[in-house]
Every structure is written in structure tokens, then in C-alpha cells.
Amino acid sequence: MKSAKAFALPLIVPLLFLILWHVMAQVVRNDIILPDIPLVWDIMVSPHEDLISMGTLPANTLISLARVFAGYLVAVVLAIPLGIVMGYRPDVNTALNTFLGLFRSIPPLAWVPLVLAWFGMLSLADVFSVPIGPAYPYFHNIKLSMIFIIFIGGFYPVLTSAIHGVGLVPQTLTDAARVLGANQVDIFRKVLLPYAAPSIINGLRIGLGVSWMCLVSAEMLPGSLSGVGYLITHAYTVGRTDVVIAGMISIGLVGAVLDRIFRLYEDRKFVWKRLTK
Amino acid sequence: MEATDKIAQSAAAHPEITVRGVSKVFSTRSGPVEALSHVDMTVESSRFVCIVGPSGCGKSTLLRMVAGLASCEQGEILFRGAPQHGPCRQIGMVFQEYSLFPWLNVVDNTGIGLEFGGMPRDKREQEAHRYLAMVGLEKFALAMPHELSGGMRQRVAIARALTNNPDVLLMDEPFGAIDAFTRIILQKRLLDVWEKSRKTILFVTHSVDEAVYLADEIIVMGTNPGRIVDRFSVDMARPRQRDAPVYASLVTRILALLEQQDTAEDA
Numbered sequence A: 001m002k003s004a005k006a007f008a009l010p011l012i013v014p015l016l017f018l019i020l021w022h023v024m025a026q027v028v029r030n031d032i033i034l035p036d037i038p039l040v041w042d043i044m045v046s047p048h049e050d051l052i053s054m055g056t057l058p059a060n061t062l063i064s065l066a067r068v069f070a071g072y073l074v075a076v077v078l079a080i081p082l083g084i085v086m087g088y089r090p091d092v093n094t095a096l097n098t099f100l101g102l103f104r105s106i107p108p109l110a111w112v113p114l115v116l117a118w119f120g121m122l123s124l125a126d127v128f129s130v131p132i133g134p135a136y137p138y139f140h141n142i143k144l145s146m147i148f149i150i151f152i153g154g155f156y157p158v159l160t161s162a163i164h165g166v167g168l169v170p171q172t173l174t175d176a177a178r179v180l181g182a183n184q185v186d187i188f189r190k191v192l193l194p195y196a197a198p199s200i201i202n203g204l205r206i207g208l209g210v211s212w213m214c215l216v217s218a219e220m221l222p223g224s225l226s227g228v229g230y231l232i233t234h235a236y237t238v239g240r241t242d243v244v245i246a247g248m249i250s251i252g253l254v255g256a257v258l259d260r261i262f263r264l265y266e267d268r269k270f271v272w273k274r275l276t277k
Numbered sequence B: 001m002e003a004t005d006k007i008a009q010s011a012a013a014h015p016e017i018t019v020r021g022v023s024k025v026f027s028t029r030s031g032p033v034e035a036l037s038h039v040d041m042t043v044e045s046s047r048f049v050c051i052v053g054p055s056g057c058g059k060s061t062l063l064r065m066v067a068g069l070a071s072c073e074q075g076e077i078l079f080r081g082a083p084q085h086g087p088c089r090q091i092g093m094v095f096q097e098y099s100l101f102p103w104l105n106v107v108d109n110t111g112i113g114l115e116f117g118g119m120p121r122d123k124r125e126q127e128a129h130r131y132l133a134m135v136g137l138e139k140f141a142l143a144m145p146h147e148l149s150g151g152m153r154q155r156v157a158i159a160r161a162l163t164n165n166p167d168v169l170l171m172d173e174p175f176g177a178i179d180a181f182t183r184i185i186l187q188k189r190l191l192d193v194w195e196k197s198r199k200t201i202l203f204v205t206h207s208v209d210e211a212v213y214l215a216d217e218i219i220v221m222g223t224n225p226g227r228i229v230d231r232f233s234v235d236m237a238r239p240r241q242r243d244a245p246v247y248a249s250l251v252t253r254i255l256a257l258l259e260q261q262d263t264a265e266d267a
Helices: A002-028 A037-045 A057-088 A090-104 A108-119 A136-141 A144-167 A171-179 A184-219 A228-237 A241-269 A271-275 B002-013 B059-067 B106-110 B112-116 B121-134 B150-163 B180-197 B208-214 B245-266
Strands: B017-028 B031-043 B048-052 B074-079 B091-094 B168-172 B200-205 B217-222 B227-233
Touching: A002 A037, A037 A241, A057 A090, A057 A136, A057 A144, A057 A184, A057 A228, A057 A241, A090 A144, A108 A144, A108 A184, A144 A184, A171 A184, A171 B059, A171 B091, A184 A228, A184 A241, A184 B112, A228 A241, A241 A271, B017 B059, B031 B059, B031 B227, B048 B059, B048 B208, B059 B091, B059 B168, B059 B200, B091 B150, B106 B112, B106 B121, B106 B150, B112 B121, B112 B150, B121 B150, B121 B180, B150 B168, B150 B180, B180 B208, B200 B208, B208 B245, B217 B245, B227 B245
Parallel strands: B048 B200, B048 B217, B091 B168, B168 B200
Antiparallel strands: B017 B031, B017 B074, B217 B227
């Protein structure tokens, strides 16, 4: 009885939402303002269909994912070591915190004009001179400007979580490591990083979420001819609201799946954190 | 051969630890506080020395300085006649707070000092098991720290310090957070381990009974400023009987001494 309730409870609101959507669509009777559920559903369940001559929904989603990961990777590679050092060394923190704080509150989208002036339509394929081949479309579709926007989105959550996580490391642990013969690299890799790992993973999860959300803005930049974000904008200009909604749903689903993966990993890997008082 | 002789000679010529004219001042918001004032002491090799005193007498600060974790601006601290710069593997330490790495199991925690030293996994696990057996925890090698009681965690911390095979073991109120009954058992076990390993032990405590039960030599410290008030040699054979008249009278004497300090301060 209880498990049935636990199963049903999260479904009630989405179900009401779908009913409302259907009823509103029946009232509006205009597919451009609000297409009915079956129209969107048809797009979602036919992954091989070429949408508004822009390729399939999964193909566009894949391109978007590749872009997000490129920008996110840069953010992670820079933010984790920087965050750990800033968390461990108060002098480094003091030196950098104000500077980094100035940029923190600038929304990623505000960077667009500058970023375009700097990078134009330069893509990874141009930077690494990738030869024409099966990998070329992916590299060609990842523009430096997009990487930058996604990077800005992912950088701060990861940085903040690393600083925070390292700040929580009890001095007794670093003292114990030093007395046992640890050098600075050992302390970094074998004490600070593992202790801060749960907090860092949490930041990675939030950072990936923000990066994914920056995607649509990034894909609206000139030079973009694919990706879910672009698919949505393009579908809007040709009045295909059903494709817009299908694209939105894919963005939402992918984001939720990525988030879920991180949470599962956190639950399995960091049992000690929950059980340690 | 010649080299070992030289080492043996220098060990004989110098006490294991020499503390000479050490003072330490902390600056606080209400002005400078003299945590330690002109402390002199020596610890001979293989001896069990206890420092006993009230909180705030600087005994933990002194121990951290011997460990190389805190700097010593005035006076000097020598290990076998040589000044120390920072922590070194010959001096191990057990802390009052739980200091095990919560993401490592017991055997990995115990062997981590050897890991820092670059020893391969199978060898350091072998060593770790040896010292875990010494503290009676070989069956818990694969347990995680959070699965252990407070007393067991401190035993792992002791095994971890010993696995590095230091010459000196510093212990900063290691049983301070442990209930009275478990504490008595841990004291017995520690003496067992000490007799087996014959390390030099410098043990800080605020329990007079603990000091009298464990030590060859007791150094009594007082507060404001932190300083050495008196020293006692304890010649009683081990295991010591807490109800023996000599034992009780020594406890009483040290307690009276500490109390006297307290009243002198109030006046």
C-alpha cells in the first residue's frame, strides 16, 4: 500500500499537467500557439525522422552534447585544481577571490558580443586542422565561441564547490598526513582531493546543469547550423511549435538523465560521507 | 658497520629529544599570550614520558612543536642532537581527534604512511597487518573507520603511526574522548605495544591517573605562562596496581601540586 502510494505520488502532478496541456490545446485549436500532445509525441517517438530538413532529433541532441562536454571539460580542468589550491592556501584565495568574484555575476549570455568579436566562427576543426572525415562534422560544429559560453556557465559552480570542499578538511587530517611523511603533492592528491570529492562532484553536477542550460544561448550564436538549441530557434522561425516543444523536452530529458547519473555515482561512491560523523 | 656504530654512538651521546629554552607567544585579540615560557626537558630513548597539566598549559603546543607541525621561534628542539625542520618520519604522532582518513578502510589507513614513502601495495599491506595484529585489530582490516568504535579508531591510529616505524611516538591526549572503562583497557594495550616495540613515547594527558599508570617519568606543567612545574620519576613495576599506596600517594601529590598552582593563580 505504502509503496503504491510512493509510486503514484510523483506522477499525479505531471498527469494533471498533461491533461491541462491537452485541454488548453483543444480550446486554442492553433498548432502554432499550442500544438496538441499527439503532434509532439509523434516527433519524440520517431527518432529517424528528418525534422524541418535539419536532421533527426537524436542527431541534433548528440551534437549539442558534444558541445556541452567540450566547454564543460575546459571548465572542470581549470576549476578543480584552482579551487583546491584556493581552498587550501588562504593567500591564493585572497589574491584571486575578488578578481574572480567580479566575473561571477556576469551572465554567460552577456559575453556573446565580446566572444563573437574574439573568436568569430572559428571551430575546433579549424584550430586542430581536423581532416575531412567522419569526425569532421562534430569538430566543425563546435565553435570556440560556444565553448567559451558553456565554459563560463560550468566554471563557477565547480570552482566554488572545490573551494568549499577543501575548506572543510579538518586540520587534523592534513597534520596526520604530514607527520606520516606526506609531501605537498601527496596532501593534494591523497587528502584534499578525496575529502573534497563529494563536494566537488556536487559542484560538477550543478556545473553540468548550468553548462547544459547555456547551450541554447550558445547555439543561437551565428555559425551554428545544428544542435537542439538551433533546432528550436529555427523551428520557431518556420512556425513549427511542435518541433520547438519536442526539442525542449529533449533538453529537459538529457539534463535530467545527466543529473541522475551524477546522483547515483554520489550515492554509491561516497557512502563514507553520509556515515561519518 | 662503521656507519652503524657512529649512529649508535650519536644516539648514546644525545637524548632522543631535547627541548631547550623553548618559549612561544600567541598574539590574540586581547594581547599576546605566553603559551610556553622557557621550557627545558629531555626524553631518553625507549622511555615512556607523560606530560600532565591543565588545559591551556601549552602541552599540546609543545607536542606539536616536537612533531614539527608548529614552529619554534625561541629556543630549540633537537632530535638526536639535530634541530628539526618540519615533520619527519622518525617522529610519529597520534592525535586526540579522530584522524583516520574516512574514505580508506582500516588496512589502507594503516599503510598510508608507507604509501607516502612509495612502498608498493602488497608490501605495505603486509606491514600494516603486522601492526594491526599488534593492536589486536587484524580482523577489522577491511572495515571502514565509521564502522569502528572510538577506542578502535584510536588503536588503528596507533597502528598507523607504528607502521611507519618511527623512533619516537608522540601522543596528544589520544584517549581524551574515550569513556573511562575503555580507556583503562586502551592504556593496558598501549603498554603491551610499547613493551613489544620499545619506542620512545611522549604522551600528553590531563589525567593524573593516566600519567601515573603509564609513565616512567612525569612532567607536570602549569598555566599562565605555560611552564614546567615539577618532574617525577615513577619506579613502580608494571602492571601497576591503582590501589597500591605508592600509586595513590603519587596521584595525590601531583593533584595537590596542580591545585596549588590553581590557587596561586587566583591570589
